Amino acid sequence: MNSSIKEIQDEIIDEFSILGDDKESTIFYIMELGGKLPEFPEKDRVEENIIKGCQSKVWLTTKEENDQVHFLADSNTDITKGLISLLIRVLSGRKPKEILDADLYFIDKIGMGNIIGSQRSNGLAAMIKQMKLYALAYQTKQNA
Amino acid sequence: MMSLNVEKIRAEFPVLHQEVNGKPLVYFDNAATTQKPKSVIDALGNYYKLDNSNIHRGAHTLADRATRYFEDTRTALKAFINAKEDSEIIFTKGTTESINLVASTFGRKFLKQGDEILISTMEHHANIVPWQMLCEESGAVLKVIPIDESGEIIFEEFEKLLSEKTKILAIVHASNALGTINPVKEMIQAAKKQGAKVLLDGAQSTSHLHIDVQELDCDFLCFSAHKLFGPTGLGVLYGKRELLEVMPPYQGGGEMIKEVSFDKTTYNEIPFKFEAGTPNIADVIAFKKAIEFINTLGKDAIKQHEDALLDYAVNALSEIKGFIPVGTARDKVSVVSFNINGMHPFDVGVMLDANGIAVRTGHHCTQPLMQRFGLEGTVRASFSVYNTQTEIDQMVSSVIKIAKIKNK
Helix, strand or coil: CCCCHHHHHHHHHHHHHHHCCCHHHHHHHHHHHHHCCCCCCHHHCCHHHECCCCCCCEEEEEEEECCEEEEEEEECCHHHHHHHHHHHHHHCCECHHHHHHCCCCHHHHCCHHHHHHHHHHHHHHHHHHHHHHHHHHHHHHHHC | CCCCCHHHHHHCCHHHCCEECCEECEECECCCCCCCCHHHHHHHHHHHHHHCCCCCCCCCHHHHHHHHHHHHHHHHHHHHHCCCCHHHEEEECCHHHHHHHHHHHHHHHHCCCCCEEEEECCCCHHHCHHHHHHHHHHCCEEEEECECCCCCECHHHHHHHCCCCEEEEEEECECCCCCEECCHHHHHHHHHHCCCEEEEECCCCCCCCCCCHHHHCCCEEEEEHHHHCCCCCCEEEEECHHHHHHCCCCCCCCCCEEEECCCCEEECCCCHHHCCCCCCHHHHHHHHHHHHHHHHHCHHHHHHHHHHHHHHHHHHHHCCCCEEECCCCCCECCEEEEEECCCCHHHHHHHHHHCCEECEEECCCCHHHHHHHCCCCEEEEECCCCCCHHHHHHHHHHHHHHHHHHCC
16 A cells, blocks of 8 residues: 555655755755656647746646556756655645645645745645646546 | 945945845845845835925925925936936836836827837847837837847947837846946937937946936936835936927826816926826935935946956856856946856756845846847846955855756
């Protein structure tokens, strides 16, 4: 059995707590996480996969396997890539309902707003919204 | 020339004395807005504590005092840019509104189908969009002067674009994104030969360079108080009297009228014709302290200090592997625009901020300029009179650390 959304979030909170208040090491860590995202296919780097509302470019695609939603994403900035890698770690490979019900408390707990500033926080909210929209679409299809 | 006592100057700026993310604040976002000296901050408070009153028609002592202080700033500004008379100084919300005012009044009245408006590739959006709007409405055509790789205007191309169709040349004096100082005197002369009117966007130049509107012979000059150590939300439009007089009003309301009846309204004299409604009294009064601050130091001394910082920064940054300068014009104000090989400017900006260093990142409201260089944006450090070499050392050591991530 995979870890639950809650367990993964708590794991992330633990990791970030080790970094403490040092903003620089936190940012380096986020960028490092972004570097570990799987390669994003060049053919998917197209306008319709861009998430609206992000200041930097973020591409997001999904596929469904065994009733689970899998996300793949990329960004032109390393910090944003790191942020979306956290969301993918929490939400990818879940059932649509789990994604829709997810309360993503880890974002506040790790002090993301202070780290990335208000403009990127809006971008992060746009990413979450888009991921939930995909989940809703799959759920509707599964229930059809 | 006396060199400046920077420590003493810094003591006048309360905001500089703080830590950001556990590091001493290094404020290098001066092209976006400068910090304010105590004299300006105190003047704002004192106005509300002692003098607050509506100006120009009050029959009481406070109103008279507020009016006097308000008009004193106009006189100080007249001297600051060497206008012929006080009434050529109009208060606006900022450079953007000043440009919009000219486009909506002068532009609407005098431009027609087929006329041409000339701007450059390095204009701020505020000196592009109002003209595009005017072109849509009037059928005039927008022409753009190209620039070279270093970020300088290609003068021969500019001359080729000038013709008797050119009705307005709207040109930035110093580029906010690159720092390039344009040869505006020569450009104005060339434009005048064709009978064009010239609007100078002085948002970035007024804090660094001597400006003499009579010597330059520009028809309009636009600038903002907040980039000149003054309050936000306040700007200036200088215009030659003969033009301001024939331009229709910008907005209707109080202050701008001579007489109102339901049959006909007559308009006030300049500058009041363009200052409808209760103006930004407190900020105008405080702005005078900012002008005094600059005058006391002297623009030559300010420029010398900033030039030294610019040279020092460019030399140090150029040693860093992965440093890519953007804009290497021969004549520049104290702006360093750059990228780090393999990195997005946003990421560089966030990491500098983690080290207490405030810079601007992005397209700097000059998207066509960024497109010219094939860039999404840059990191921009811009220096002011209170900055020091030690602060530049701090930035350089942070940039070294950041650049190493992708440039081993």
